[in-house]
Amino acid sequence: MSKITNRRSVLGAVLALPAAAATGSLIAATPAAAAGGVVADAWTDLVLEPGVTAQAGATPQVRLITLADTTYLQARGAITCNLAADTKIATLPAGLKPTWYVRATAPRNNSQGINSCRFEVNTAGAVSIYGGNSGNPITWVQFDSVQTIWR
Incomplete structure (x- = not known):
């Protein structure tokens, strides 16, 4: 012992x-x-697609933050929607275009034991949500946990 x-x-x-x-x-x-040289850009609103609305007091926004020479995309806010398929929900603000796909997991309404979805930004700056279907639609998504490597 x-x-x-x-x-x-x-x-x-x-x-x-x-x-x-x-x-x-x-x-x-x-x-x-x-702090390791942390540089945080200002929060900027996402440009939402028709049929996607910001939850009251939780406007969907993004910013870039650099920490130790690595840049991350951070998001915050929440949307109300009715996504029965993989759907484009927004566009990044002008000037923010990734060089490759940026992906993260975001909380969504808990339905049939599924409580998260994929948040993805393509190289054109389109923000899409993946995981909804007609038998299990996504009715809201919360972005505060989205933080992913940008470049």
């Missing part, structure tokens, strides 16, 4: 060492350096 305890103690000490070293350098760093 003492060997297991000793192994755990050694493992705990080894795992804690990098954290302690990193904490020391972060404490001494300036706030911008500690």
